[in-house]
Amino acid sequence: MSDNALEGIMDFKLQAVGPFLHWLTLIILCIMPVVIAYVIYRLGRLPGAIARARNHPQADAINICGWMGLITLVLWPLALVWAYLAPSESLTGGAAKADDKTLLARLHEARQRLAAVEGRLPQQRTGS
Template sequence: MKRKFLIMLYSTQVVSISQALASGKNVDAVADVLTWVVLFVIPVVGLTVFWKLHIFPEKVAEQRNHPQKDAIQALCILSLFIGGMLWPLALVWAYSKPFDIKLKGGKTNDELKEIEI
């Protein structure tokens, strides 16, 4: 009996508090603010975060002075159109260290370029 009374008292207190907060002008003002936030602020912030995330591998490649930063940039742009499927590959590529392949004569690619010039 005492338990039912406490539950009923608590539920009436919650209802009365919510009714006091939900007066007509307050609800309209909150709804107006939420409408502007949902229509304008959230899409702009979301697109900005999405863009910054997709160009992150490109920025990493530029900071690390990666010799293939143009290719990484192209992969980031291509990843935008494919839905981000190539983005992890661009990130790994940006953090990887490029290496020279020794050819049959023991010369690297850079040494062969110097000879050709």
């Protein structure tokens, strides 16, 4: 080898930074798995947390769907959308927001209406 080639190798400017770069790489390799695990944990519980915060009646199912969605990659967006959807009255029977007094008042009103309808019906004879 010629002297010019050796001088080119000796003039490597980042040689002094080499030990720092080794330690930086080691730190990154130790911290990145922890950060990735934390991000996966937060993403897995996000749909369930949103559903619980919104008092969704199917929050447990949404939570399971969110965790399973991390494996399948299809269920997670569905769980997120499901967490934001308000359940319709047909699912809850309309009783999710009503208290007992309101339900009793509606039952009493229905009984009165039924009695009025029965009063208007003609009397049928059972004998021949």
